[in-house]
Amino acid sequence: MSVIAEVRISPDDFELGQILDLDEASAIELETLVPSGDVTVPLFWVYEPVENQFLDTVRRYPTVNSVTEVDVFDDRTLFRLDWDASQDHLFRCILDNEGQILGATGTAEGWDFEIRFSHREALSQYWTCCEDAHISLEMISVYNPTDPGAGPWYGLSKPQREALTLAVRMGYYDIPRGCTTEELADELGISDQAVTERLRRAIGTFVRHALLTPETDA
Template sequence: MNITTELVLRSPSLPLVSITETLQPDEVDCVHALCLHSDVRTFTVQFDLDDDVSEAELSALDEVTEATLLGETSDRTIYQLTVELEDSVSEAFTTEHIDSTQLRSATISKNRWHETKLFKDYKAFNDFRASCEDNGISLDLVSITSNPSLSDDSSQEGVTERQREALSLALSRGYYESPRQVTAEELAAELGISQPALSSLLRRGERQLLTDSLETRDRLNAVSR
């Protein structure tokens, strides 16, 4: 059961966050292989041409040991950077904890990475989150979804297993009662996710159930005519 997560990592020890503190860009697009090899030192970064970032400026950063201009597109400048990793980063990204992820680009801004990662299952994600927290890197989960093309966790109503889990918990805890018997923050804590991630799960699950219900009613009405 593969799952796709959108997450935000926060720590001053994360590679290349110094770029947005020292140089002009507010954000940097970066491709890295930390999810595949925890001791990777090479990062490919892309800047808008308007950012006017030079090879010399990148080489001058404390964590960068080598900067190489790879080329330019119509609107981007692309560099390859070799960096010195903090020990906490190598420990957090050890492949023991992230057994299977898909390589995706990260958006780097001040003290944070915004990433989308594909994990083989919920345990792999939870192991990665625990590894980050153990090494001083906070992880905020924005969204988490299962991949229906790679797993069978979708119900007949089109609701994923994770959405159904969130909806069932919310219903059993009185979230839909008036007045509510539990808060979204409390439900999120039980599921081990952030409040925005819980709200997203509930919202998408509710929308899917309503869509399926309305489509079923329309089909029945058409047959009865």
């Protein structure tokens, strides 16, 4: 049975985290990763207006070939990054153990990765690989997406449960809305963008864990 792990990683512990310097961006979300030989081309969102200093920092990194704007909106910009990932031990550990990145978001608190492995032994091997590469991981949660009855919280981490519960209680999902993400952020003591990302990940985790069956998950 497959297993999904949510882990937090310091940006200093993997190369892409060093490239996408969070000192110059409020939040970053990986949209997709496209492996091609030793090159991995991700699309990633940068939230809030993008400063030139951020792009200059990315372009100066030795393994970066190019960074290109794809879409620009008022509150976020989508970029395409072409870089040599052969020295990024985090991604090598994921690929070597046939892991699939379901989502990754970087904020001032660190990078949160959601990774699917075919079985728990593969997750254990990934963990060992990261330890050998001196990558420090913080396990947030581990769950089986096709087993809704495993555990009382449907795979939700404590911060996800807190944010989702508060959003429902304050009427965020009501029509009309009873509150804004800014008000939720004030209650939780985190940024507006962090609230948005936490709610998005919480809903995705809940649906995968509570609603998907082996048939629908295939």
